[in-house]
Amino acid sequence: MHIHVNGEARELPDDTTVAGVLAALDVPERGVAVAVDGTVVRRAEWRDAVVGDGAHVEILTAVQGG
Secondary structure, three states: OOOEEEEEEOHHHHHHHEEHHHOOOOOOOEEEEEOOOOOOOOOHHHOOOOOOOOOOOEEEEOOOOO
16 A cells, blocks of 8 residues: 655555554654544554555654753
8 A cells, every 4th residue: 555654655555554654664652643634543543543545644753842
């Protein structure tokens, strides 16, 4: 399947979940938020939420500072 992650094209296996996207990209699950096609996916749903072909995934990392 073909998706876009933070604007960059990626190829991942079909039926990949949000958790699978994070794992494939070596992104730690702590301190991040994920939106798929503009909708925030709750962390409790990451293991079940399948990312569809052509989806736009945004991974946001919390940054500390002032």
